[in-house]
Amino acid sequence: MKGIKIHKPTQGQRWVVADVHANLKTLQYLVEKKLRLRLEDQLFLLGDYLNRGPDSKGVIDYLIELQDDDFQLYPLRGNHEQMLLDSHEKAKNYSEEELRLPSIQRGRGLKDAKRQLYPKYLNFLGSLPYYYELDEFYLVHAGFNFTVKNPLSDLDAMLWTRDFTERFIPEKINYKRVIYGHTTTPLSAIKEAVTNKAQAIPLDNGCYKHSLDEYGHLCAFNLDTWELVCQKNLDKGSDAQ
Template sequence: MSRYATTDLHGCLHTFRRLVEDELRLTSADTLYLLGDYVNKGPDSKGVLDYLMQLQATGYQVHCLRGNHDHALLDEARHRHRWAWVGLPGRQPTLRSFGVRRASDIPPCYLAWLDALPYEIELPDFVLVHAGYNFALPPAEMRQDYVTMLTTKKFVFDASRLGGRRLLHGHVPRPAAQVRTQAAQRPGALGLDSGCVYRHNTDFARLSALNLDTWEVTQVPNCEPAYPIGRR
């Protein structure tokens, strides 16, 4: 049995399925952790959520965290408007994938699934979060600072505030080669987002997965049907 983590799917269903089925060859004895951002920007947000829910329903050990895009979509659908939802190019593919005009028209089962997503997952050797933490705060406050946990783009890592555990996160795209190089060093904190959705950018356009026990990185090139997206 193996443990894997990946992140920032952004509607890239074909690429994610290739990772799970062809590269990792996930079994029900394995565990897969996802670090958030399943929706927006890419072509098939609904398909990604359907597949994740299907894996969970059929006995696969798939554990999903909340990302800022998931949180923003949920807020928009429930008219909370505490967060600015992504701009038109980012949200229209999401609405189109559900066949709706407004986020509030997304079927309740999807919204309930998003609403149940935790902000972090704690393992014996890792803490998983979407973006990171404000390590200047006391540990108890740090892990209730949900805005930072979902949106921070930089932090100074302090393992002592995570009980000596390493940190895995996504949120900020990094060149795929950089993710591989950093993982080989087994650092205290590792960002796994290699910008899968940015299919026109040859430095990104990869979905990265880390084996939490061997530190091996598996990367799958974006293999979605053509869709409009910037190079970032």
């Protein structure tokens, strides 16, 4: 499934959270203590749940758990999920010897000894869409390619576009606002985009960059009130798996 249209709930809030990057404690604190997510709310996630932080598997397990508990979770595909899916496909053709190479042993608890994703994770990751279209927003991991006739046809651009900004969106195009992650953006620039109601709003504050000024928060954006809630990194570790 490339993209999915999601309509506004009759009650409840709509939140978007950008690149979690394996920072489980930060995500849980943001969702449970700050947003106080309820069953009638919608929670959109912009992809990149894995790598860089300490607990990739924990984050995926948590998202699956929220879905199992009937929370309205709308996760997108990021380039890190795509890379993991690609490595799963590639590993099907590896020999025993190749499977022992250090370069392909990074399963992060999501893969078996043959470097194949466990079915539970393959199902979750394989079904992630590339974008969501809401009544007044597009949500995407990295951005859209406006140099092609139909920006919604370039899936690679949705995962990999670097440094997307509202300048990428031609003025004559009447496009819904775009909320995106992928490119780490200083907190002041995120706040400025929200205040200015920019045509494209970056939301990835590089949660894993917890030692840098202006970075190191996991941010949630309220699609109805335009409130921005940012939680400082509570995980601090690096990905050792």
